[in-house]
Amino acid sequence: MRMNIRAAAALLLFAGCASSTPRAADPTLPRAKAVVTAENVTPAPGSAVTDATVFSADVRYSIENFQPGTDYYIAPLFASNKGERHTFNALDRISEAPRITQPEGELALRYPIRRELRHTDLARPVRIWLYVMERTGEHTTQVIGMAGPYEYTTR
Secondary structure (H helix, E strand, O other): OHHHHHHHHHHHHHHHHHHOOOOOOOOOOOOOEEEEEEEEEEOOOOOEEOOOOEEEEEEEEEEEOOOOOOOEEEEEEEEEOOOOOOEEOOOOOHHHOOEEOOOEEEEEEEEEOHHHHOOOOEOOOEEEEEEEEEEEEOOEEEEEEEEEEEEEEEO
16 A cells, blocks of 8 residues: 555656646747737726736637647736837746647636836836747747737826
8 A cells, every 4th residue: 555655646746747847839840820819808908007906808819730738828918118029027937827728718817917017127108918928948938929909007
């Protein structure tokens, strides 16, 4: 009996390690492309946001050339004052964003924006995009689709 418990514990430990390993797209396959739409976006674009604001949206996505063994994520990104094509968010790592596991689907996104509002790189007015990203390496992703921008004022 003891041997079975140890074997089960070892198997769980191994499975946990395997699931945390980033899975990048196979570069020999056609590139993925996503179509993303957002409905019921709150707060309403054009309104004011504060530290207490939670950005939310019902998101639909469809990924062409979806690779089942690849990590895909959806995350809000904010316009940076470092230039027109610069965006950022306050996630510590992409794996904190909702992971997409199917080639198409819907999800309810809720994202507190307090950390971004306090960030010195945040451009004003506040502009938010929803990016679908594909993992391309251990620490790299590429944007394969987006919705937005959704623009807000600050008080």
